[in-house]
Amino acid sequence: MDAPAVDTPAIEMIDITKVFPGVVANDRVNLTVREGEIHALLGENGAGKSTLMSVLFGIYEADSGVIRIRGKEAVIRNPNDAIALRIGMVHQHFKLTPNFTVAENIVLGLERRNRFGNLDMAAAEQKTAELSAAYGLAVDPRSRIEDITVGMQQRVEILKILYRNADILIFDEPTAVLTPQEIDELLIIFNRLKAEGKTIIFITHKLKEIKAAADRCTVLRRGRTIDTVAVKDADTMELAEKMVGRAVNFKLDRKPAHPGGTVLRIEDLHVADSRGPYAVKGFSLEVRAGEVVGVAGVDGNGQSELAAAIYGLLPVKSGRILFKGRDITRRSIAERIKLGIAYVPDDRQKYGLALDFYLYESLMLKGYRQPPFAQNLIDQFDIRAENGPLTRTGDLSGGNQQKAIIARELSLDPELLIVSQPTRGLDVGAVEYIHTRILAERDKGRAILLISFELDEILGLCDRIAAISRGSIVGIVTAEEATERRIGAMMGGLASPEGRNYA
Ligand SMILES: Nc1ncnc2c1ncn2[C@@H]1O[C@H](COP(=O)(O)OP(=O)(O)OP(=O)(O)O)[C@@H](O)[C@H]1O
Ligand SMILES: [Mg+2]
Structure with a gap:
């Protein structure tokens, strides 16, 4: 076998197409990620970002297209194939077991047993401690997941994939659940991982974060690749425009309030x-x-x-x-x-929506109104639902689920x-x-x-x-x-x- 050339990209996704009933989520998408870079993936809600990353991680299989990892064509049929290729993914909704400790969660699924056949937790705790020291991911291996903050839980997810030797790390909207302080810390962690030679892809809607941390950025719109740009030369207005296909107004027009x-x-x-x-x-x-x-x-x-x-x-x-x-x-x-009284909760999956319901049902949960009403909300709030009111709520992209909750609550015309x-x-x-x-x-x-x-x-x-x-x-x-x-x-x-x- 030839040794790969020095500039062989870590990832090449070529002409990837993924179709769901009624929607082409990825339409001949191209993505090239260089070894050791931080690559941002930007695109409006429903553009196909999560789908593309799910194809890379083996959660979905593409209908067509080619994936090359470190220069070699790869067939990734499931997450185990991806992990074997040293690819790891941190999902937006963490997949940790709340009443297990940090170390237990990290080894879950690949428990090492000692010579007596018992779980070798001491070894797991030690390796966890080593990894967290090496990457500045401060966590206590013995804390229970339910007792630590969301930011800490995310570190556990990162440790979990490092434990499995991943050197290509995918993050789907990692900052959406974090506070500003935690975001700063995560971006520092990204840079530390990069310094250790890791390759990072991260999805975010925040142009500020892209500017602060990413080397390059690929923009998707409606399932297609629009462009890949070097972040240091890119203007945030330009990026926003590429992404939504029109100028975006960042300055709100707020008139003086007249409280009653x-x-x-x-x-x-x-x-x-x-x-x-x-x-x-x-x-x-x-x-x-x-x-x-x-x-x-x-x-x-x-x-x-x-x-x-x-x-x-x-x-x-x-x-x-x-x-x-x-x-x-x-x-x-x-x-x-x-x-x-109306309420838009922060945990949309837990309190906001019934994912198995049709979208029109989700939009009418409290309103008991007619289907044209649902279509009206879909139009007003630009909810990207390919099958209209008959889309399953759980099939909407993350951002579109959020829009659905806000649409429903505002439609109640609350005081x-x-x-x-x-x-x-x-x-x-x-x-x-x-x-x-x-x-x-x-x-x-x-x-x-x-x-x-x-x-x-x-x-x-x-x-x-x-x-x-x-x-x-x-x-x-x-x-x-x-x-x-x-x-x-x-x-x-x-x-x-x-x-x-x-x-
Ligand atoms: N499992 C699924 N079944 C059917 N349609 C799906 C499924 N997953 C995603 N889609 C659709 O594919 C399109 C792309 O969705 P995707 O989740 O990839 O968007 P996204 O770019 O990640 O958006 P967001 O920023 O809102 O998370 C959307 O139209 C979505 O409704
Ligand atoms: Mg998404």
Whole structure:
């Protein structure tokens, strides 16, 4: 055998086509990834990014096309074939076992046994510790998955593929679940992996991240390759345009707010937490008609529990929730919906959608309306669903599932809208649309409570901003007073690096 030439690419995907019923998800796609580079994959929601990576990792088999790995043609029929080729993938929804330890999860499936036939956990823990030291992936091998933050869980996923000797690492939207701090850390980890000679492909919708970490970027649109560019020469506006096929407006047009009466009033709220005494502790806040109030904070400081309690998903220990002056603290979720409260949860797979339902059913879960209504929402929100209302919800791309939840909740025309991470996983065009819609709801006189880890989003949309830390409010500022630095200081001041901070 000839030794591969020095510049043999790590990956060549040539004319890859993958068809699902009703949709050509990849249409003769070409992707070349150089050995040792960080290669970003950019494209609007439904462009075919996850599908392409699933073909590379053997989750799907392409209908046609050729894959070469390190210069050699490869047939990748399943993930085991991919792993044998030293390819690893970190999925957007982690596949860890919550009540197992870090080390147990890492060796799951390839347990080494010692000479007595018992699991050799000591060896696994040692190798885990070595790998985490080598790549700066700080984790405690003995912690249980359920006790560590999302950012840590992601490190476990990375360790898991390194443990299997992967040197081509695929990440499908790794930053969508992370806080800004964790994102910075992940990008540092990427660079460390690259320095060790690893090749990285990562999918993201954030042009900032591409600029910060990637060497080259391939843009997909509607199943096709549009271009591959060197990131340092690329302008972010240009990239965005290539991706959505039109100019994108990054600057929101926000008119002054005209707040009316109080719609939501939270008084000294306490909500219990499964691990500590309180997730929400003495929280008070008001949201008036016609204003967007933001809750800014590091993940794990009680914001999910706060939203869930207002919607009725979590019981309140003490304190009150008032909706237009009425005490709803003990009301059922159904009653709250009837009163005019809508909720876009952050975990769309768990609380947001029934994946096995048709899209029209998902869009009407609460509205009980007619099918033309579903088509109308699909058009308005540009939900890319090849079989229209009859698409299975779970077959939608990640971002399109997110659009479906927002469409459904906004269609209820709620008086109070609670939105948690509304644009997570959305492409820049969709973000622009959702932000415009949220402001339109505000201008119609709706009260909006926005929970987001993204300061850009908070600063772009909110009229008032409350910073939350350890389940309590650290301070409230108006849009005029708010600067990135000030909010960052407020939310960061009391938080530990782990971000899980229940007193
Ligand atoms: N298992 C499946 N069955 C049917 N259609 C699918 C399936 N998986 C994906 N699709 C469709 O293929 C197209 C590409 O989807 P894909 O998930 O690859 O998009 P994506 O670029 O990853 O989007 P996003 O940014 O929203 O995650 C979409 O139209 C999607 O609905
Ligand atoms: Mg995807």
